[in-house]
Amino acid sequence: MEAAGADDSLDVQGAAAAESSLPGRRQTSAKSVWTLLEEAAQMKTEGNSFYKEKNFRSAIGRYHRALLVLRSLDSEVMKSLKGFGPERPVLTPEQEALLRSTQVDCYNNLAACLLQRQNVDYARVLEYSLLVLQWRPGDVKALYRAGVATLEIGDAQTAKQYLTQASKEQPNDANVRRHLQRAEEKLKRELQKEKAMYRGMFSSSLKDDSEEEINQTNGVGEGV
Known part of the structure:
Protein backbone atom coordinates (compact mmCIF):
# COMPACT_ATOMS: atom_id res chain seq x y z
CA MET A 1 0.00 0.00 0.00
CA GLU A 2 2.95 2.39 0.29
CA ALA A 3 2.94 2.30 -2.23
CA ALA A 4 -0.26 3.88 -1.12
CA GLY A 5 1.71 7.08 -1.08
CA ALA A 6 1.27 10.30 0.79
CA ASP A 7 -2.18 11.62 0.49
CA ASP A 8 -3.33 14.42 2.75
CA SER A 9 -2.95 12.21 5.56
CA LEU A 10 4.74 11.81 6.63
CA ASP A 11 9.79 11.35 10.44
CA VAL A 12 13.12 12.17 10.77
CA GLN A 13 15.06 10.99 13.75
CA GLY A 14 15.35 14.51 15.07
CA ALA A 15 11.62 15.12 15.08
CA ALA A 16 11.00 14.55 18.74
CA ALA A 17 13.94 16.71 19.71
CA ALA A 18 12.85 19.49 17.39
CA GLU A 19 9.28 19.42 18.61
CA SER A 20 10.34 19.41 22.26
CA SER A 21 11.75 22.89 21.76
CA LEU A 22 8.26 24.25 21.14
CA PRO A 23 7.06 24.87 24.71
CA GLY A 24 8.90 28.18 24.78
CA ARG A 25 7.51 29.43 21.51
CA ARG A 26 5.90 32.85 21.78
CA GLN A 27 4.67 33.25 18.24
CA THR A 28 1.10 32.34 19.22
CA SER A 29 0.68 35.69 20.91
CA ALA A 30 2.04 37.49 17.85
CA LYS A 31 -0.07 35.66 15.27
CA SER A 32 -3.70 34.71 15.26
CA VAL A 33 -4.71 31.08 15.70
CA TRP A 34 -6.17 30.98 12.20
CA THR A 35 -2.96 32.36 10.73
CA LEU A 36 -0.93 29.64 12.44
CA LEU A 37 -3.34 26.90 11.39
CA GLU A 38 -3.25 28.10 7.79
CA GLU A 39 0.55 28.25 7.97
CA ALA A 40 0.72 24.63 9.15
CA ALA A 41 -1.76 23.51 6.49
CA GLN A 42 0.31 25.22 3.80
CA MET A 43 3.49 23.49 5.04
CA LYS A 44 1.67 20.17 4.89
CA THR A 45 0.58 20.87 1.31
CA GLU A 46 4.17 21.74 0.36
CA GLY A 47 5.29 18.49 2.03
CA ASN A 48 2.80 16.53 -0.05
CA SER A 49 4.18 18.11 -3.23
CA PHE A 50 7.74 17.18 -2.27
CA TYR A 51 6.60 13.65 -1.49
CA LYS A 52 5.05 13.25 -4.92
CA GLU A 53 8.36 14.43 -6.40
CA LYS A 54 10.10 11.77 -4.23
CA ASN A 55 12.01 14.53 -2.46
CA PHE A 56 11.48 12.87 0.89
CA ARG A 57 14.05 14.93 2.78
CA SER A 58 12.28 18.18 1.94
CA ALA A 59 8.89 16.59 2.57
CA ILE A 60 10.00 15.50 6.03
CA GLY A 61 11.22 19.01 6.77
CA ARG A 62 7.88 20.55 5.84
CA TYR A 63 5.88 18.10 7.89
CA HIS A 64 8.04 18.70 10.94
CA ARG A 65 7.72 22.46 10.60
CA ALA A 66 3.95 22.08 10.41
CA LEU A 67 3.96 19.92 13.54
CA LEU A 68 6.05 22.50 15.39
CA VAL A 69 3.48 25.18 14.69
CA LEU A 70 0.61 22.88 15.66
CA ARG A 71 2.34 21.84 18.86
CA SER A 72 2.30 25.44 20.04
CA LEU A 73 -1.51 25.37 19.75
CA ASP A 74 -2.22 21.82 20.93
CA SER A 75 -4.26 21.95 24.12
CA GLU A 76 -3.22 18.41 25.06
CA VAL A 77 0.46 19.35 24.90
CA MET A 78 0.06 22.72 26.59
CA LYS A 79 -2.05 21.25 29.41
CA SER A 80 1.05 19.58 30.87
CA LEU A 81 3.01 22.84 30.49
CA LYS A 82 0.57 25.10 32.27
CA GLY A 83 2.42 27.82 34.11
CA PHE A 84 5.35 27.81 31.68
CA GLY A 85 5.51 30.59 29.10
CA PRO A 86 2.59 32.63 27.79
CA GLU A 87 -0.99 31.40 27.95
CA ARG A 88 -2.25 29.78 24.75
CA PRO A 89 -5.64 30.86 23.39
CA VAL A 90 -8.57 28.50 23.69
CA LEU A 91 -9.39 27.04 20.28
CA THR A 92 -12.90 26.90 18.89
CA PRO A 93 -14.23 23.42 17.93
CA GLU A 94 -13.60 24.27 14.27
CA GLN A 95 -10.02 25.32 14.97
CA GLU A 96 -9.43 22.25 17.12
CA ALA A 97 -10.73 20.01 14.33
CA LEU A 98 -8.46 21.63 11.74
CA LEU A 99 -5.46 21.39 14.07
CA ARG A 100 -6.01 17.70 14.73
CA SER A 101 -6.72 16.86 11.10
CA THR A 102 -3.54 18.58 9.89
CA GLN A 103 -1.54 17.03 12.72
CA VAL A 104 -2.77 13.53 11.94
CA ASP A 105 -2.10 13.96 8.23
CA CYS A 106 1.48 15.06 8.93
CA TYR A 107 2.18 12.08 11.19
CA ASN A 108 0.64 9.71 8.66
CA ASN A 109 2.78 11.12 5.88
CA LEU A 110 5.93 11.12 8.02
CA ALA A 111 5.45 7.37 8.44
CA ALA A 112 5.08 7.09 4.67
CA CYS A 113 8.33 9.01 4.16
CA LEU A 114 10.21 6.77 6.58
CA LEU A 115 9.11 3.66 4.72
CA GLN A 116 10.75 5.06 1.59
CA ARG A 117 14.17 5.21 3.24
CA GLN A 118 16.89 2.69 2.59
CA ASN A 119 17.31 2.01 6.31
CA VAL A 120 13.84 2.18 7.77
CA ASP A 121 13.30 3.08 11.42
Whole structure:
Protein backbone atom coordinates (compact mmCIF):
# COMPACT_ATOMS: atom_id res chain seq x y z
CA MET A 1 0.00 0.00 0.00
CA GLU A 2 2.95 2.39 0.29
CA ALA A 3 2.94 2.30 -2.23
CA ALA A 4 -0.26 3.88 -1.12
CA GLY A 5 1.71 7.08 -1.08
CA ALA A 6 1.27 10.30 0.79
CA ASP A 7 -2.18 11.62 0.49
CA ASP A 8 -3.33 14.42 2.75
CA SER A 9 -2.95 12.21 5.56
CA LEU A 10 4.74 11.81 6.63
CA ASP A 11 9.79 11.35 10.44
CA VAL A 12 13.12 12.17 10.77
CA GLN A 13 15.06 10.99 13.75
CA GLY A 14 15.35 14.51 15.07
CA ALA A 15 11.62 15.12 15.08
CA ALA A 16 11.00 14.55 18.74
CA ALA A 17 13.94 16.71 19.71
CA ALA A 18 12.85 19.49 17.39
CA GLU A 19 9.28 19.42 18.61
CA SER A 20 10.34 19.41 22.26
CA SER A 21 11.75 22.89 21.76
CA LEU A 22 8.26 24.25 21.14
CA PRO A 23 7.06 24.87 24.71
CA GLY A 24 8.90 28.18 24.78
CA ARG A 25 7.51 29.43 21.51
CA ARG A 26 5.90 32.85 21.78
CA GLN A 27 4.67 33.25 18.24
CA THR A 28 1.10 32.34 19.22
CA SER A 29 0.68 35.69 20.91
CA ALA A 30 2.04 37.49 17.85
CA LYS A 31 -0.07 35.66 15.27
CA SER A 32 -3.70 34.71 15.26
CA VAL A 33 -4.71 31.08 15.70
CA TRP A 34 -6.17 30.98 12.20
CA THR A 35 -2.96 32.36 10.73
CA LEU A 36 -0.93 29.64 12.44
CA LEU A 37 -3.34 26.90 11.39
CA GLU A 38 -3.25 28.10 7.79
CA GLU A 39 0.55 28.25 7.97
CA ALA A 40 0.72 24.63 9.15
CA ALA A 41 -1.76 23.51 6.49
CA GLN A 42 0.31 25.22 3.80
CA MET A 43 3.49 23.49 5.04
CA LYS A 44 1.67 20.17 4.89
CA THR A 45 0.58 20.87 1.31
CA GLU A 46 4.17 21.74 0.36
CA GLY A 47 5.29 18.49 2.03
CA ASN A 48 2.80 16.53 -0.05
CA SER A 49 4.18 18.11 -3.23
CA PHE A 50 7.74 17.18 -2.27
CA TYR A 51 6.60 13.65 -1.49
CA LYS A 52 5.05 13.25 -4.92
CA GLU A 53 8.36 14.43 -6.40
CA LYS A 54 10.10 11.77 -4.23
CA ASN A 55 12.01 14.53 -2.46
CA PHE A 56 11.48 12.87 0.89
CA ARG A 57 14.05 14.93 2.78
CA SER A 58 12.28 18.18 1.94
CA ALA A 59 8.89 16.59 2.57
CA ILE A 60 10.00 15.50 6.03
CA GLY A 61 11.22 19.01 6.77
CA ARG A 62 7.88 20.55 5.84
CA TYR A 63 5.88 18.10 7.89
CA HIS A 64 8.04 18.70 10.94
CA ARG A 65 7.72 22.46 10.60
CA ALA A 66 3.95 22.08 10.41
CA LEU A 67 3.96 19.92 13.54
CA LEU A 68 6.05 22.50 15.39
CA VAL A 69 3.48 25.18 14.69
CA LEU A 70 0.61 22.88 15.66
CA ARG A 71 2.34 21.84 18.86
CA SER A 72 2.30 25.44 20.04
CA LEU A 73 -1.51 25.37 19.75
CA ASP A 74 -2.22 21.82 20.93
CA SER A 75 -4.26 21.95 24.12
CA GLU A 76 -3.22 18.41 25.06
CA VAL A 77 0.46 19.35 24.90
CA MET A 78 0.06 22.72 26.59
CA LYS A 79 -2.05 21.25 29.41
CA SER A 80 1.05 19.58 30.87
CA LEU A 81 3.01 22.84 30.49
CA LYS A 82 0.57 25.10 32.27
CA GLY A 83 2.42 27.82 34.11
CA PHE A 84 5.35 27.81 31.68
CA GLY A 85 5.51 30.59 29.10
CA PRO A 86 2.59 32.63 27.79
CA GLU A 87 -0.99 31.40 27.95
CA ARG A 88 -2.25 29.78 24.75
CA PRO A 89 -5.64 30.86 23.39
CA VAL A 90 -8.57 28.50 23.69
CA LEU A 91 -9.39 27.04 20.28
CA THR A 92 -12.90 26.90 18.89
CA PRO A 93 -14.23 23.42 17.93
CA GLU A 94 -13.60 24.27 14.27
CA GLN A 95 -10.02 25.32 14.97
CA GLU A 96 -9.43 22.25 17.12
CA ALA A 97 -10.73 20.01 14.33
CA LEU A 98 -8.46 21.63 11.74
CA LEU A 99 -5.46 21.39 14.07
CA ARG A 100 -6.01 17.70 14.73
CA SER A 101 -6.72 16.86 11.10
CA THR A 102 -3.54 18.58 9.89
CA GLN A 103 -1.54 17.03 12.72
CA VAL A 104 -2.77 13.53 11.94
CA ASP A 105 -2.10 13.96 8.23
CA CYS A 106 1.48 15.06 8.93
CA TYR A 107 2.18 12.08 11.19
CA ASN A 108 0.64 9.71 8.66
CA ASN A 109 2.78 11.12 5.88
CA LEU A 110 5.93 11.12 8.02
CA ALA A 111 5.45 7.37 8.44
CA ALA A 112 5.08 7.09 4.67
CA CYS A 113 8.33 9.01 4.16
CA LEU A 114 10.21 6.77 6.58
CA LEU A 115 9.11 3.66 4.72
CA GLN A 116 10.75 5.06 1.59
CA ARG A 117 14.17 5.21 3.24
CA GLN A 118 16.89 2.69 2.59
CA ASN A 119 17.31 2.01 6.31
CA VAL A 120 13.84 2.18 7.77
CA ASP A 121 13.30 3.08 11.42
CA TYR A 122 10.33 0.77 11.94
CA ALA A 123 9.96 1.71 15.61
CA ARG A 124 9.31 5.31 14.61
CA VAL A 125 7.00 4.29 11.78
CA LEU A 126 4.97 2.39 14.36
CA GLU A 127 5.05 5.32 16.79
CA TYR A 128 3.65 7.74 14.23
CA SER A 129 1.10 5.25 12.91
CA LEU A 130 -0.22 4.62 16.42
CA LEU A 131 -0.57 8.37 16.97
CA VAL A 132 -2.69 8.52 13.84
CA LEU A 133 -4.83 5.60 15.00
CA GLN A 134 -5.25 7.24 18.40
CA TRP A 135 -6.87 10.25 16.78
CA ARG A 136 -8.28 8.61 13.67
CA PRO A 137 -9.22 4.99 14.51
CA GLY A 138 -9.61 2.77 11.48
CA ASP A 139 -7.34 4.84 9.22
CA VAL A 140 -6.40 2.25 6.58
CA LYS A 141 -2.99 3.66 5.74
CA ALA A 142 -2.03 3.90 9.41
CA LEU A 143 -3.24 0.33 10.00
CA TYR A 144 -1.18 -0.87 7.05
CA ARG A 145 1.96 0.97 8.14
CA ALA A 146 1.55 -0.15 11.75
CA GLY A 147 1.20 -3.72 10.50
CA VAL A 148 4.32 -3.52 8.33
CA ALA A 149 6.36 -1.91 11.11
CA THR A 150 5.18 -4.40 13.75
CA LEU A 151 5.95 -7.31 11.44
CA GLU A 152 9.47 -6.04 10.78
CA ILE A 153 10.03 -5.49 14.50
CA GLY A 154 9.15 -9.16 15.04
CA ASP A 155 5.60 -9.22 16.41
CA ALA A 156 3.75 -11.17 13.71
CA GLN A 157 0.64 -11.69 15.83
CA THR A 158 -0.01 -7.98 16.35
CA ALA A 159 1.00 -7.29 12.75
CA LYS A 160 -1.65 -9.74 11.58
CA GLN A 161 -4.28 -7.88 13.60
CA TYR A 162 -3.42 -4.52 12.05
CA LEU A 163 -3.17 -5.94 8.55
CA THR A 164 -6.40 -7.91 8.88
CA GLN A 165 -8.20 -4.68 9.79
CA ALA A 166 -6.61 -2.91 6.82
CA SER A 167 -7.58 -5.82 4.56
CA LYS A 168 -11.23 -5.55 5.57
CA GLU A 169 -11.21 -1.94 4.41
CA GLN A 170 -9.04 -2.52 1.33
CA PRO A 171 -9.58 -6.19 0.34
CA ASN A 172 -8.09 -5.72 -3.12
CA ASP A 173 -4.91 -3.91 -2.06
CA ALA A 174 -1.99 -6.08 -3.18
CA ASN A 175 0.46 -4.65 -0.62
CA VAL A 176 -1.90 -5.27 2.28
CA ARG A 177 -2.51 -8.86 1.12
CA ARG A 178 1.23 -9.47 0.60
CA HIS A 179 2.22 -8.33 4.09
CA LEU A 180 -0.74 -10.10 5.69
CA GLN A 181 0.43 -13.30 4.00
CA ARG A 182 3.97 -12.67 5.33
CA ALA A 183 2.58 -12.30 8.84
CA GLU A 184 0.55 -15.51 8.56
CA GLU A 185 3.53 -17.44 7.18
CA LYS A 186 5.73 -16.17 10.01
CA LEU A 187 3.15 -17.24 12.57
CA LYS A 188 2.91 -20.65 10.91
CA ARG A 189 6.71 -21.08 11.06
CA GLU A 190 6.75 -20.01 14.70
CA LEU A 191 4.00 -22.53 15.51
CA GLN A 192 5.86 -25.33 13.73
CA LYS A 193 9.06 -24.42 15.54
CA GLU A 194 7.21 -24.43 18.85
CA LYS A 195 5.66 -27.83 18.13
CA ALA A 196 9.07 -29.25 17.14
CA MET A 197 10.56 -27.92 20.37
CA TYR A 198 7.84 -29.57 22.46
CA ARG A 199 8.20 -32.82 20.52
CA GLY A 200 11.92 -32.74 21.24
CA MET A 201 11.30 -32.09 24.94
CA PHE A 202 8.72 -34.91 25.07
CA SER A 203 11.02 -37.37 23.27
CA SER A 204 13.87 -36.45 25.58
CA SER A 205 11.65 -37.02 28.60
CA LEU A 206 10.57 -40.46 27.33
CA LYS A 207 14.19 -41.38 26.64
CA ASP A 208 15.23 -40.37 30.15
CA ASP A 209 12.38 -42.39 31.68
CA SER A 210 13.31 -45.42 29.54
CA GLU A 211 16.97 -45.24 30.53
CA GLU A 212 16.05 -44.93 34.18
CA GLU A 213 13.82 -48.02 33.95
CA ILE A 214 16.63 -50.04 32.31
CA ASN A 215 19.08 -48.97 34.99
CA GLN A 216 16.66 -50.02 37.73
CA THR A 217 16.18 -53.42 36.05
CA ASN A 218 19.90 -53.93 35.75
CA GLY A 219 20.33 -53.06 39.39
CA VAL A 220 17.88 -55.81 40.47
CA GLY A 221 19.63 -58.41 38.34
CA GLU A 222 23.04 -57.49 39.72
CA GLY A 223 21.71 -57.82 43.25
CA VAL A 224 20.66 -61.43 42.62
